[in-house]
Amino acid sequence: MVMNKSSDLSLDRIFSALADSTRRAILMKLTNGDEGVMDLAAPFDMSQPAISRHIKVLENAGLVTRHRQGTHRMCRLAPDALDEIEPWLNMIADRYRNKYDRLDTVLAAMTPTKQGDE
Amino acid sequence: MVMNKSSDLSLDRIFSALADSTRRAILMKLTNGDEGVMDLAAPFDMSQPAISRHIKVLENAGLVTRHRQGTHRMCRLAPDALDEIEPWLNMIADRYRNKYDRLDTVLAAMTPTKQGDE
DNA sequence: CCACTATATAACAATATGGTTATGAATAAG
């Protein structure tokens, strides 16, 4: 069974977008409400084009949407994308717990007279 | 207020580690129990050194621990690191909800005769 | 049309990432 590399592009993009503290800070800021690119850029010691691209990364990951408002391009949190990663986290957690539950069962079923490994 | 880039190295590493489908698949596999590097590598169409480095990334992120077992280096899921990202996700979600709750309150408080922004 | 503001894009450089092959080191076993 050979696994394919492009299994989940969406998760790739979301996790990758979150793997940068500047972008996480931008998301945090957006929890206070929509903001234009300039306002978003202000707190950071970084050029405007750099922030522009960070926002594009967030947009491509589906974490942020934008709409024009006069001369501004307002950024808005799109928390749906964040919801995408929770099922994955839960799957891991569930499988993990399940595995150890099963192990517990096995251990419980073993009489103390015998010992297994793992 | 200038934000510093190295705010949370730990989250950087965890999200970054999760941003690769091969590494996510390795974590999935490990929910079935500990495995050696060779066994982990088997399903993937990739060289052993490549897998070795993926595992190291997971280890550096705190998602996997290892211990020798004879000639094997057994990999074990360390789900604690995954727990680290949940508070962050919740913070975003909470602030987001809070924001809109506050907005709702503001909107509710406004008599239809007057309008304010945000 | 002109000028101003907000933002995007292009071109570039430095560094990071992810893969490969070749090889080294540690343990187990004959």
Add this chain to the structure above:
DNA sequence: CTTATTCATAACCATATTGTTATATAGTGG
């Protein structure tokens, strides 16, 4: 000691990421 197995590391290459500066584009207002 020798050999086989498991795994790590080194050297290398291609591509991606992230920042910079310079410039282009799009609305807004006079």
